[in-house]
Amino acid sequence: MTTSTLDHAHDDHHGHAHDHDHAHDMPTGARRWLFATNHKDIGTLYLWFAFIMLLSGGVLALMIRTELFQPGLQFFRPEFFNQLTTMHGIVMVFGAIMPAFVGFANWMIPLQVGASDMAFARMNNFSFWLLPPAAILLATSFFVPGGATAAGWTLYAPLSTQMGPGMDMAIFALHIMGASSIMGSINIIVTILNMRAPGMTLMKMPMFCWTWLITAFLLIAVMPVLAGAITMTLTDRHFGTSFFNAAGGGDPVMYQHIFWFFGHPEVYIMILPAFGIVSQIIPAFARKPLFGYASMVYATASIAILSFIVWAHHMFTTGMPVTSQLFFMYATMLISVPTGVKVFNWVATMWKGSMTFETPMLFAVGFIFVFTMGGFTGLILAVTPIDIQVQDTYYVVAHFHYVLVAGSLFALFAGFYYWAPKWTGHMYPEGRGKAHFWLSLITFNITFFPMHFLGLAGMPRRYADYAVQFTDFNMIVSVGAFGFGLSQVYFLFAVVLPTIRGGEKALAKPWEGAEGLEWTVPSPAPFHTFENPPLVK
Amino acid sequence: MTYAKRLHALMLGLAVGISIPALAAPEITGRPVEHQLNMQTPVTGIGADIYSLHNWMMIVCLVIFVGVFGVMFYSVFKHRKSRGHKPATFHESTAVEIAWTIVPFLIVIGMALPATKTVVAMKDTSNADLTIKATGMQWKWGYDYLKGEGEGIAFLSNLSTPRTQIGEPGVANTEARGENYLLEVDNEMVVPVGKKIRMVLTANDVIHAWTIPAFAIKQDAIPGFVRDSWFRADKIGTYRGNCVELCGKDHAFMPIVVRVVSSEDYSAWVATKKKEMAALADDPTKVWTIDELKTKGEAVYAANCVACHQANGKGVPNTFAPLDGSAVVNGAKAHQVEVLLNGQDTPAYAAAMPAWKQLSDSDIAAVITYTRNTWSNKAAENIVQPAEVLAARSK
Numbered sequence: 001m002t003t004s005t006l007d008h009a010h011d012d013h014h015g016h017a018h019d020h021d022h023a024h025d026m027p028t029g030a031r032r033w034l035f036a037t038n039h040k041d042i043g044t045l046y047l048w049f050a051f052i053m054l055l056s057g058g059v060l061a062l063m064i065r066t067e068l069f070q071p072g073l074q075f076f077r078p079e080f081f082n083q084l085t086t087m088h089g090i091v092m093v094f095g096a097i098m099p100a101f102v103g104f105a106n107w108m109i110p111l112q113v114g115a116s117d118m119a120f121a122r123m124n125n126f127s128f129w130l131l132p133p134a135a136i137l138l139a140t141s142f143f144v145p146g147g148a149t150a151a152g153w154t155l156y157a158p159l160s161t162q163m164g165p166g167m168d169m170a171i172f173a174l175h176i177m178g179a180s181s182i183m184g185s186i187n188i189i190v191t192i193l194n195m196r197a198p199g200m201t202l203m204k205m206p207m208f209c210w211t212w213l214i215t216a217f218l219l220i221a222v223m224p225v226l227a228g229a230i231t232m233t234l235t236d237r238h239f240g241t242s243f244f245n246a247a248g249g250g251d252p253v254m255y256q257h258i259f260w261f262f263g264h265p266e267v268y269i270m271i272l273p274a275f276g277i278v279s280q281i282i283p284a285f286a287r288k289p290l291f292g293y294a295s296m297v298y299a300t301a302s303i304a305i306l307s308f309i310v311w312a313h314h315m316f317t318t319g320m321p322v323t324s325q326l327f328f329m330y331a332t333m334l335i336s337v338p339t340g341v342k343v344f345n346w347v348a349t350m351w352k353g354s355m356t357f358e359t360p361m362l363f364a365v366g367f368i369f370v371f372t373m374g375g376f377t378g379l380i381l382a383v384t385p386i387d388i389q390v391q392d393t394y395y396v397v398a399h400f401h402y403v404l405v406a407g408s409l410f411a412l413f414a415g416f417y418y419w420a421p422k423w424t425g426h427m428y429p430e431g432r433g434k435a436h437f438w439l440s441l442i443t444f445n446i447t448f449f450p451m452h453f454l455g456l457a458g459m460p461r462r463y464a465d466y467a468v469q470f471t472d473f474n475m476i477v478s479v480g481a482f483g484f485g486l487s488q489v490y491f492l493f494a495v496v497l498p499t500i501r502g503g504e505k506a507l508a509k510p511w512e513g514a515e516g517l518e519w520t521v522p523s524p525a526p527f528h529t530f531e532n533p534p535l536v537k
Numbered sequence: 538m539t540y541a542k543r544l545h546a547l548m549l550g551l552a553v554g555i556s557i558p559a560l561a562a563p564e565i566t567g568r569p570v571e572h573q574l575n576m577q578t579p580v581t582g583i584g585a586d587i588y589s590l591h592n593w594m595m596i597v598c599l600v601i602f603v604g605v606f607g608v609m610f611y612s613v614f615k616h617r618k619s620r621g622h623k624p625a626t627f628h629e630s631t632a633v634e635i636a637w638t639i640v641p642f643l644i645v646i647g648m649a650l651p652a653t654k655t656v657v658a659m660k661d662t663s664n665a666d667l668t669i670k671a672t673g674m675q676w677k678w679g680y681d682y683l684k685g686e687g688e689g690i691a692f693l694s695n696l697s698t699p700r701t702q703i704g705e706p707g708v709a710n711t712e713a714r715g716e717n718y719l720l721e722v723d724n725e726m727v728v729p730v731g732k733k734i735r736m737v738l739t740a741n742d743v744i745h746a747w748t749i750p751a752f753a754i755k756q757d758a759i760p761g762f763v764r765d766s767w768f769r770a771d772k773i774g775t776y777r778g779n780c781v782e783l784c785g786k787d788h789a790f791m792p793i794v795v796r797v798v799s800s801e802d803y804s805a806w807v808a809t810k811k812k813e814m815a816a817l818a819d820d821p822t823k824v825w826t827i828d829e830l831k832t833k834g835e836a837v838y839a840a841n842c843v844a845c846h847q848a849n850g851k852g853v854p855n856t857f858a859p860l861d862g863s864a865v866v867n868g869a870k871a872h873q874v875e876v877l878l879n880g881q882d883t884p885a886y887a888a889a890m891p892a893w894k895q896l897s898d899s900d901i902a903a904v905i906t907y908t909r910n911t912w913s914n915k916a917a918e919n920i921v922q923p924a925e926v927l928a929a930r931s932k
Contacts, residue, residue, distance in 0.1 A: 077706055150785070162743065251761075252761070289626070329652065330649055333645045337642050344605070353616050355618060365609075379648075380594050383648065392746060393781070457576070459569070462783045462788060465719060
């Protein structure tokens with residue numbers, strides 16, 4: 001990719017964009033969105049859906065932090081508190097982060113590989129429109145008798161069999177979202193493998209496409225595993241089976257094995273596309289090609305393959321045999337090697353570059369810095385004895401928020417600032433973007449850094465109430481959490497909406513050092529692009 | 538806590554934070570301390586291994602962190618366009634790339650080797666002096682001394698922090714929270730110092746997990762299965778932990794407390810406990826008055842039933858059955874005895890009633906009598922004698 005040049009006259013595109021001689025005119029009104037088959041419209045739908053879910057999940061998180069501001073029960077009963085933690089997890093993982101990356105894939109993959117649209121346009125529509133019913137199921141489950149599921153986002157059996165109908169609604173919601181993810185992945189794989197512009201070999205592809213290609217294979221491999229686990233939970237609940245019930249010959253730990261066989265690749269599903277976005281942005285603002293493109297691809301693939309053989313590191317305290325504990329410890333520690341390669345490559349890309357720090361670059365550098373801290377705690381957690389000491393404490397909560405918020409979410413923000421000019425045709429307000437970055441970075445650390453100390457000292461997670469010795473750190477955490485939440489409201493009202501409504505007109509290529517086919521089409525990208533594939537040398 | 542003490546704690550924390558183990562030997566409290574920045578001070582060999590393993594990993598990670606981000610931030614400040622830096626064009630170097638794959642690999646091995654030793658040691662539960670079974674229940678722990686001195690001792694361990702300290706939504710706590718808030722129980726597990734204790738873990742209903750951070754022991758309690766782990770506490774004291782696997786509503790309210798005592802004190806405790814148990818052992822032929830049964834039943838109810846069925850007997854809609862006005866409580870007593878002994882699972886409520894066979898005949902008789910004469914209940918058969926429970930058991 002980095003060495004490719006384009007042999008494509010820009011005027012050509014304009015010719016096509018204004019050429020309305022073929023059948024599909026741009027539909028208007030509700031039909032445009034309901035029957036959307038255009039990858040850009042569907043990408044926009046995904047992104048808005050994800051952002052709404054992000055804010056909803058954020059409200060749940062702030063309710064959690066309100067209760068935990070001080071010891072004692074002030075606002076919520078413990079049974080409702082458990083619903084909050086559970087739904088916060090499910091909404092953020094399946095409603096916010098995953099759909100947001102699919103939204104980016106929809107928008108950017110056809111533009112980056114020079115395809116006119118996604119391979120299966122109508123399936124693409126179906127993938128998206130499955131999501132709102134799932135979200136409605138999750139939201140309304142709070143109002144059924146017994147409330148939403150309170151078994152934790154991992155839905156461990158046999159606690160999950162004690163839940164009311166809210167649990168069944170969550171199971172159906174997960175099934176629907178899983179089906180959506182699988183269809184989305186098929187679309188992405190076929191688009192990338194079959195619809196690349198002539199001359200764009202796989203090893204010339206932008207890193208974002210590479211990471212998504214690998215992610216899509218992970219999704220297809222593991223979403224059915226999750227579906228299996230929750231279907232067994234469903235039949236245990238209603239049809240008298242005993243998959244996870246020891247009294248009937250089942251095993252509660254088997255649920256955990258199946259769940260984490262899905263769950264561990266799932267965390268890479270949420271981080272690999274983030275690696276892709278960062279790998280696009282760093283070279284653009286360092287004005288220097290990505291260091292070690294090939295090793296980036298191999299590192300991504302290695303991480304994906306290793307992700308299938310580390311699942312039981314989530315289960316060290318279930319009491320596995322010593323050989324299993326050692327195997328899963330070694331395999332998990334091994335993941336730090338390809339992950340390290342990625343970080344080193346990014347730093348080497350920056351080295352001797354000619355850097356500027358517009359908001360996308362700030363978020364990308366912030367990502368590397370803070371994600372790496374999550375990586376280190378991951379390495380520490382990989383060591384079985386230490387993991388046993390901090391399992392199910394706030395140390396783990398800190399770790400996965402460092403990789404999921406400072407990792408995935410920061411990369412999504414970086415990607416938004418980088419590509420919003422292409423999407424909207426306007427430059428975002430730079431000063432406000434930078435304010436959003438610094439607010440997010442600082443409040444993020446105020447929120448999650450003290451959790452390391454709480455976890456090491458032994459504060460268990462998913463607790464509605466805690467020992468008085470933990471009070472001060474919990475107060476800091478709650479204050480930080482409200483700051484972080486408000487920063488995202490600022491992002492919506494001060495950055496996103498103003499950028500969509502107006503602002504400085506964006507050039508076709510607003511970033512001096514950016515490379516790739518997406519910058520060869522005008523900003524905003526016309527409804528139809530690359531009707532004639534460009535030629536990549 | 539005075540400011541001097543706070544400062545002291547902070548300094549200690551800093552010392553630990555930068556990993557100078559010599560300075561980091563705070564007093565052993567057996568519970569977390571305010572502003573604690575590292576693990577609780579270990580009182581077992583395994584705990585000490587884990588503590589130093591963690592310090593070692595922190596040092597390595599910090600060195601790498603400073604190295605990598607030193608380079609990155611040097612670059613961030615020096616290689617800027619605004620400083621007129623012209624971009625280089627290099628984009629690969631096989632030698633460098635191989636080096637930074639191999640070196641981390643070696644570092645990882647350096648971390649895995651000492652950890653392996655600890656893993657193997659943690660799994661070795663052989664040659665224990667004492668074997669204790671802990672059973673997780675929603676939401677309390679049960680202890681059975683299975684083997685070694687004190688064999689046969691069994692008791693339940695409930696949270697002893699009063700509700701008046703916890704408060705509830707909309708109702709503030711009326712009593713100040715103590716230093717062992719949510720870390721105190723009515724019956725502590727007692728073990729002798731310096732002896733290898735094998736813990737056998739299981740659960741009655743859902744998965745729980747048993748931990749004492751100062752012992753560095755943590756093991757899930759899985760219903761229908763037994764798993765084991767072990768510890769050997771080297772210092773006399775009281776050590777506190779929590780249930781650490783989400784187990785439903787009162788997950789945060791089932792702490793674990795282990796009191797480590799000298800072997801003489803332990804023998805004395807065993808003797809008292811055995812006497813207590815003998816005194817508690819039932820004479821099933823005794824005939825109780827209804828008031829005696831109601832008084833005893835109220836205590837049994839508060840210890841065992843209130844978490845689900847609630848103090849007002851109304852249960853939790855769709856989850857836990859109400860007893861106030863219940864057909865079972867107001868109907869034939871034989872059926873209620875059977876429900877208590879064998880449990881009951883009806884589709885009307887998400888949670889099943891567990892079996893309560895482990896309670897004594899008089900406990901069961903008393904609690905049934907209590908429920909039949911409390912709230913709005915006025916059962917026709919309003920009294921159950923221990924002998925009837927005993928008879929029902931042998932059926």
